[in-house]
Amino acid sequence: MTTGDKLRDFGLWCLREMWIDGGGDIDGGAAQDQAQELGLLVEVTVNQPCNSNCYCADMNDGEFPCQCLRYSNDVHDAMLNKKV
Numbered sequence: 856m857t858t859g860d861k862l863r864d865f866g867l868w869c870l871r872e873m874w875i876d877g878g879g880d881i882d883g884g885a886a887q888d889q890a891q892e893l894g895l896l897v898e899v900t901v902n903q904p905c906n907s908n909c910y911c912a913d914m915n916d917g918e919f920p921c922q923c924l925r926y927s928n929d930v931h932d933a934m935l936n937k938k939v
C-alpha cells in the first residue's frame with residue numbers, strides 16, 4: 856500500500872465518520888487509532904522528552920522510556936513535500 860493509498864483510506868474513513876449519527880465531529884482518539892492502523896502514525900520508544908511540548912512522558916506518568924506517537928517517515932516526507 857503506497858503512502859497515497861494510506862492517506863486516501865484515511866480521508867475516506869474521515870468522510871464516513873463525519874456522517875455517523877447525522878454528521879458532526881470526528882473523534883480525535885478514533886482518528887488516531889485509524890491512523891495507527893493504516894501506518895500513518897507509529898510508536899517510537901523514547902528515553903527523554905521529544906521537545907518542549909512533549910506529551911509522551913505525561914501520558915506515561917513522567918516515566919521514561921515511553922512510547923511517542925509520530926508520523927511515519929513516508930507521511931513526514933509527504934507533509935514536507937506537500938505531495939504524495
Ligand SMILES: [Zn+2]
Nearest residue numbers: 905909911923
Ligand atoms: Zn514524543
